Amino acid sequence: MGMSALYGESDRAESVATIHAYLDAVPDGMDALLDTGDFYGMGHNELLINEALRSAPVALRERALTSVKFGALRTVEGDFTGVDGRPEAVKNFLAYSLQRLGRDHIDIYRIARLDPDVPIEETVGAIAEAVQAGHVRHIGLSEVGADTLRRAAAVGPIADLQIEYSLMSRGIEAEILPTARELGIGITAYGVLARGLISGHFGRDRLLSPGDFRGMSPRFQGENLHRNLDLVDALRKVAQEKGVSVAQTAIAWVLAQGRRHQVDIVPLVGARRRDRLEEALGALEVELSPADVAAIEAAIPAGAAAGERYPAAQMAHLDSER
Numbered sequence: 327m328g329m330s331a332l333y334g335e336s337d338r339a340e341s342v343a344t345i346h347a348y349l350d351a352v353p354d355g356m357d358a359l360l361d362t363g364d365f366y367g368m369g370h371n372e373l374l375i376n377e378a379l380r381s382a383p384v385a386l387r388e389r390a391l392t393s394v395k396f397g398a399l400r401t402v403e404g405d406f407t408g409v410d411g412r413p414e415a416v417k418n419f420l421a422y423s424l425q426r427l428g429r430d431h432i433d434i435y436r437i438a439r440l441d442p443d444v445p446i447e448e449t450v451g452a453i454a455e456a457v458q459a460g461h462v463r464h465i466g467l468s469e470v471g472a473d474t475l476r477r478a479a480a481v482g483p484i485a486d487l488q489i490e491y492s493l494m495s496r497g498i499e500a501e502i503l504p505t506a507r508e509l510g511i512g513i514t515a516y517g518v519l520a521r522g523l524i525s526g527h528f529g530r531d532r533l534l535s536p537g538d539f540r541g542m543s544p545r546f547q548g549e550n551l552h553r554n555l556d557l558v559d560a561l562r563k564v565a566q567e568k569g570v571s572v573a574q575t576a577i578a579w580v581l582a583q584g585r586r587h588q589v590d591i592v593p594l595v596g597a598r599r600r601d602r603l604e605e606a607l608g609a610l611e612v613e614l615s616p617a618d619v620a621a622i623e624a625a626i627p628a629g630a631a632a633g634e635r636y637p638a639a640q641m642a643h644l645d646s647e648r
């Protein structure tokens with residue numbers, strides 16, 4: 327996402343090099359998950375992935391799994407005006423995404439937000455038809471709550487739920503995560519670094535460009551930002567004692583939540599430069615003992631984050647927050 331939109335300027339050549347470095351880092355026999363949305367830069371991100379895959383050696387390209395979100399409606403100015411989950415819209419979005427990605431199928435396809443005017447059964451039913459037709463491999467969901475999970479799972483197998491989950495955003499632990507586990511649905515956790523806030527690289531004086539989402543996010547505002555960075559300072563002490571970075575500690579914590587339950591949580595990390603990617607991949611080497619996990623959770627206790635994870639208007643679109 328950050329390679330095409332929402333986090334200010336990005337460098338196209340560095341973005342492609344980062345995707346190549348990621349594909350290269352994945353061991354033989356394992357998949358490389360590339361997550362995107364057709365609305366990230368209005369198609370920009372899918373075209374970027376197309377370019378990166380076309381210019382990668384075949385053996386690396388074949389590792390790529392594409393996970394695509396659709397449904398967001400936008401204006402020329404880039405405003406979000408709603409979501410469209412009608413079956414005919416699903417087929418239309420899918421046709422354009424396949425063309426932009428330059429692939430004959432998408433591995434996991436999901437609506438970005440629940441369309442309040444279309445029953446989830448209809449939206450998921452349209453994706454299930456695309457699975458039957460061979461255009462999609464698996465059905466996913468994004469930011470939906472436990473009831474919607476159950477209704478969707480009754481239509482067809484749901485591979486995973488993509489949802490924000492990090493030391494700063496632990497809301498799914500009460501109901502959504504247990505429901506996903508009960509239904510055998512994996513979790514793709516996004517925002518594991520709280521959009522950079524708990525990466526250890528976000529300074530108190532950082533200036534954000536006008537289009538940067540974080541400039542509007544409650545957690546990055548004034549007093550909230552300072553309180554949240556105080557939490558990061560506490561996390562930094564734990565990281566230093568383990569000899570790893572703050573970002574690696576935050577990612578490893580999410581990984582550890584999955585490992586306790588047979589690896590059903592995949593952290594989705596928004597690296598957009600090779601140095602950040604290398605740091606993030608280092609989290610795979612970090613072993614957290616129960617004492618480490620306790621120290622991390624004492625540094626950033628559940629519910630300690632100051633501010634909501636989205637501005638109010640966007641919180642209203644989250645079925646997962648109802």
Ligand SMILES: NC(=O)c1ccc[n+]([C@@H]2O[C@H](COP(=O)([O-])OP(=O)(O)OC[C@H]3O[C@@H](n4cnc5c(N)ncnc54)[C@H](OP(=O)(O)O)[C@@H]3O)[C@@H](O)[C@H]2O)c1
Pocket residue numbers: 327328333361362363395438468469488489516517518519520521522523525527573594595596597598601602603605606
């Ligand atoms: N389903 C949904 O509703 C939804 C919503 C949002 C995102 N997503 C998906 O989740 C992905 C990740 O989300 P995100 O980028 O917001 O979350 P993130 O991984 O929490 O934050 C990524 C940001 O953290 C900073 N950072 C600092 N050190 C880093 C490191 N070592 N590795 C990676 N990033 C580091 C970077 O900001 P700077 O480059 O500015 O330093 C980077 O842009 C997105 O690409 C998107 O595919 C899904």
